[in-house]
Amino acid sequence: MEKKIGVYVCHCGGNISDYVDVEKVRQAIEDEGGVMLAKTTMFACSDSNQKDMVDDIKKNDLNGVVVASCSPKLHLTTFGNVSERAGLNKYNYVHANIREQVSWAHSDDKAGATEKAIHIVRAAIAKARFTESLEPNKIEAQKAVAIIGSGVAGMKAAIELSNMDCPVYIIEREFFIGGRVSQWGAMFTTNETGKEVVTRLYNDMIRRPNVTVFTGAEVITNVGSIGDFKLKVKITPRYVKEKCDRGKLQQAIDACPVVVPDEFNFNITSRKAIYHNFPSEYPQAAVIDMKSCTRCGKCESICDNIDFSQKEEILDIHVGSVLMATGFDPYTPHDGEFGYNEFANVVTLPQFKRMIELNENKLMHQGKEVKNIAYIYCVGSRQEEGGNTYCSRYCCTSAIHASLLVKKKYPSVYNYHFNRGIRTYGKQESLYYDSSAQGDIYLQAYEDALPVVTWNGSNSIVKINDILTGGREMEVEADLVVLVTGMVPRAENSVGTLFKLPKGRDKFFNEIHMKLRPVETFIDGVTIAGACQGPKNIMESVNSALSAATKSFSYVSKGELETEPIVAVIDPVLCTWCDACSKACPFDAISMTKDGTKSIALINNSVCKGCGMCLPVCPTDAIELIAYSNNEIESMIDALAHD
Amino acid sequence: MANIDPKFGEALKEYGGVNFNACYNCGNCTAVCSLSTPEDSFPREMVRLSVLGLQDDLKSSLKPWLCYYCGECTTHCPQTANPGELMMSLRRWLTSQYDWTGLSGLLYKSLPLSIIAFVLTTIGVIAFAAYESFNLETIIHFGHYFEMIAIGAVFTFILLPNIIRMWWFVILKPKIQVSFSTYVKSIRELIVHMFTQKRSLGCDDNQVRWFEHLILVFGYLALLFTTVFLDWFSSQNLFVIILGYVESVVIFVVTFDFMGSRIKKNKEINKFSQPSDWFFVIWLFLMGLTAFIVRAFIDLDILETNSWMYLLHLTVLVQWALIIVPFGKWTHFLYRSFAMYFDKVKKMSA
Structure with a gap:
């Protein structure tokens, strides 16, 4: 079809026209092949000009449009939309940048700038001669979401998705749900305990028919992409039947000869190899920790419900989106850091919080009553050396809240806060006030001492x-001495690698844009929530969980997804499958397929981002990028190089 | 190396400290204080030392006395930590530290003990009157000499040793080298501040309070002189009689105004009143008022038939001289002046 192209050259109110002779540019290109109409305009982006453009396109039945103005970052979408409004597919619009690349860069050479602008506009026209109408790729989206991690963020997201009528699979690596919050006692602001919060969420979540909870479950493989993730989930058995006689079970637990540190209490207490009694144990079923179990058989002889014959299961789960809510680990100080593992009375804040929960009338540590507590802040955060340069946000508040609890529970205790400036932002500031007013002593250290x-x-x-x-x-x-430790990414974070989630400098999972796309990742269809993204308090975790749930739902809600049509295409005749393109692809979008007996490359349109990395590595030139074909690029180069 | 003592903060609350622990060290108080200078900066430093309980530093410091409590710091404190009242409670605490008998501290901290002391002195006066068979002439004669003796004894055995202790805390113990001539040269500072409280004019909008205080000091000292040395109650000299009337009126009118302010609590300085503050103004008021009435009864010739009136005056006088002057707020008048004097001495020796 013959091309009828409209060209608009923008003054940008002087930003361009002060250095570029806009009228001369217009005259230079008005007779170019295919150009039907060439205009200058004071502000191309102004409402009135947009209206004129719509009228021009309709009246002249244009099928190509070029605006020579500012950076495409600013207005590519604007003019694409103008075309759409005039009934012209937006991929027929071509943008020419004569402000950032011409007038601003060459304000010392007006003639030269004008000459360069003419070339750039000619190149854009050259591309416009080849443009085609494109439609977005449509892919089927499985209407279900997998949530990895069942802490507050995971559970809240599950409930939210369930409310939107979306089936949810919640995959928890531990045998009990609740994550870190189940380990905390009374919390700011309501003094509701972690156990209460977790109980509330669990009860709400578990009654829902469209939420399936797996505990002792790990994702072991992931195949597929947005709309179509195929996960294999390994379920480790509990070796204890769910419904069982509690009395007998307790006897079996008592009989177990294996004693190991209890990770739930951050190793300040111990438990048996068969155990069940977390204070907020959900599901309410015991489990045998096979890593430490010696298979002595004592429990089995007491309780009928212990069943060593239970087998590992592998489940296949098919979802359209994956929501990561894998949480954090508390920072573990290295030996000798502020006396940790060196002096008997140095503990971390999470351990201390468990101590407050576990000591009823007197605060005891190693057989001695505790009277004076020194809190050392920013351990593992804001480090000069050690790499964790970030602030963990929650620790000041958590430590001060703990100091208030301690003073209330054991009034004869004195608190000394060795801080580096208190960051109890927002409502949490009132805790700082209460703690000071109750007589806690605050001492502030120099950064370098x-x-x-x-x-x-x-x-x-x-x-x-x-x-x-x-x-x-x-x-x-x-x-x-309480070391107020911050948050670090989970030590065992392989599930992130499985999904190829990018990490930031702090090693937490990274979002696309901190402010504008805060729960999306560069892996399409995978969202992140809670403290796996970086230090967050519960409120912030839940905020991000709700937002990630909505984002994940938006991928799967229609059962169909649209992706950009600008992707790579393979010429099956030229392709010899040398594997170079698949190695160059940063998104794992290229795999091998058979065309009859011949091996050729296959592009996964839902994963391909049209970056073009595969094109230059192809030895047989078998790959073209839609909208950036060889013809288009070569004709643009010709236009630019031609005098 | 300083050792922190959080218990001190709790102890200071018994001297009237209010919520000073809430301080987060912003320094607004110091910034708004019109008396604070870069060399003598307060009250934040004093709040900090109190929170940490660094008692030796507090004892050797004169800064609590350099404050005249306008209350601007308290008004501007974002944490309602009440630095103004903290400075006041430090003055009370310092008074108890200077006092070698320890009675000051007990009376400051315990209202029941103060009441017992007042009751005991009342019983003493009545017992004495009964012993003298309520003979008015003998009692007045005794009352006149009691005043002279009490002033002398209190000064010699209580106040002088206490000032020496203060001197020990602020000059000798911190090993500040001071030449004899410095002490002599600085004496002017002592006199000026004792009688005029000149420094308190540095507080913003403080002229009225300063003036009231000034005439109260002069009225009080003059009445003391008139009763003790001019023997007002027995004098026939018209000038002396009128002088006494005027002085006693000045005392009870000014103290009446002070009491009113403490009830209305319309200024920062009046918002928190400890029993010791009330005793001071009420007894000074009663002193002026009862002295005025006694002399009036004499002039109306009805004192013979109303000898209870003189007994009442004598009771107030005895309580004032034996409780409030040596152990109560009256001492601030003395310590403040000496603080200004020692401060001058320290600065000249630096």
Whole structure:
């Protein structure tokens, strides 16, 4: 079909026309082949000009449009939409940048700038001669979402998706749900406990027919892409039947000779190899930890419901989107960091919080009553050395809240906060006030002179040069030193690698845009929520979970997905399957297929982003990129190079 | 190396400290204080030392006395940590530290003990009157000499040793080298501040309060002089009689105004009143009022038939001289002046 192209050259109110002779550009290109109409305009993006363009396209039945103006970052979409409004497919629009690339760059050479602008517009016209109408690729989307991790973020997202009538599979690696929050006691602001929060979410989630919860479950393979993820999930058995006699079970637990540190209490207590009693145990069923079980058989002889014959299962799950909510690990200080693993009375904040939960009337540590507690802040956060340069956000609040709980529960305790500036942002500031008002002592360390912990034979001595007292050296003899540790990514984070999720410099999963696309990842169809993305408190985790649930739902809700039509296409005749393209592809969009007996490359249209990385590596030139074909690019080069 | 003592903060609350632990060290208080200077910066430093319980630093500091409590710091405190009242409670605490008998501290901290002390002195006066068979002439004669002796004894055995202790805390213990001539040269500072409270004019909008205070000081000292040395109650000299009337009126009118402010709580300075603050203004008021009435009864010739009136005056006088002057708020008048003096001495020796 013969091309009828409309060209608009923009003054940009002087931004362009002060250095480029806009009228001369117009005259230079008006007789180019295919150009039916050439105009200049003061502001191409203005409402009135957009209206004129729509009229021009309709009246002249244009099938190609070029606007020579600013960067396509600013207005490519704007003019694409103008074409659509005039009934012309937006892929027939071509943008020419004569502001950033011409007028602003060559303000010292008006003649030269005008010459360059003419070439750029000619190149755009050359491309416009080849443009075609394109329709988005449509792919089928499985209407179901897999949520990985059942902490508050995972559960909240599950409930939200369930509300939107979307089937949910929630895959939890541990045998109990609730994540980190189940390990916390009373929390700000309501003093509701972690157990209560988790119970509430679990009860809401488990009654829903469209939510399926797997515990002891791990994703082991992932095939597919947005709309069509095929996961294999390995389910580790509990070796205990779900419905069983609690009395007998308890006897079996008592009889178990294996004692291991209890990770739920951050190893400050111990448990048996067969265990069930988390304070917020859901599902309410015991489990045998086969890593430490010696198969002595004592429990089996007491309780009929123990069943070592249970087998590992592999399930196939087919979903349209995956929502990652795998959470965080508390930072583990290295040996000797502020006396950790060196002095007996140095613990981390998570351990301390469990201590408050577990000690009823007196706060005891290693047989000694605790009177003076020194909190050392920013351990594992805001590090000069060690790599964690970020602030973990939740720790100041958490430590201060713990100090308030301690003082309330054991009034004779004194709290000393060795901080580096308190960051109890928002409503949490009131905790800081309450803690100060109750007589807690705050001491602030210089960035380059952190507190020092030494041992005097019976207690830890914490020394600091206190900023707030003019840098004077102070010391506190502490019965207990609490290292206020921040959040780090999960040590076992292989599920992220399975989905090829990009990580940030902090090693947490990375979003596409911190502000504007905060729960999407570069892997289409995979969203992130909660503290797997970076340190968050519960409120922030739940906010992101709700947002990720909505985003994931938007991929699968219609049962069909549209993707950009600009993808690579393979010429089956030329392709010899040398594998170079698939190696170059950053998105794993290229695989091998058979064309009769011949091996050729296959592009997965739902994964291909049209980046073009595969094109130059192809030795037989068998790949073309839609809308950037060799013809288009070559004719643009010709236009640019021609005098 | 300083050792932190969080218990001190709790102790200071018994001296009237209010919520000072809530301080987050922004320094607004110091910034708005019109008396604070870069060399003598307060109240934040004092709040910080109190929170940490660094008692030795507090004891050697004169800064609590350099504050005249306009209350701007409290008004501007974003944490309602009440630095103004903290400075006041530090003055009370310092008073108890300077006092070698320890009675000051007990009376500040315990209202029941203060009441017992007042009751005991009342019983003493009545017992004495009964012993003298309520003979008015003997009692007035005794009352006149009691005043002279009490002033002398209180000063010699209580106040002088306490000032020496203060001197020990602020000059000798921190090992500040001061030449004798410096002490002599600075004495002017002591006199000026004792009688005029000149420094308090540095507080914003403080002229009225300063003036009231000034005439109260002069009225009080003059009445003391008139009763003790001019023997007002027995004098026939018309000038002396009128002088006494005027002085006693000044005292009870000004203190009446002070009491009213403490009830209305319309200024920061009046919002928190400890028993010691009330005792001071009420007893000074009663002193002026009862002295005025006694002399009026004499002039109307009805004191013979109403000798209870003199007994009432004597009771107030005894309580004032034995409780409030040596152990109560009256001492601030003395310590403040000496603080200004020692401050001058320290600065000259630096």
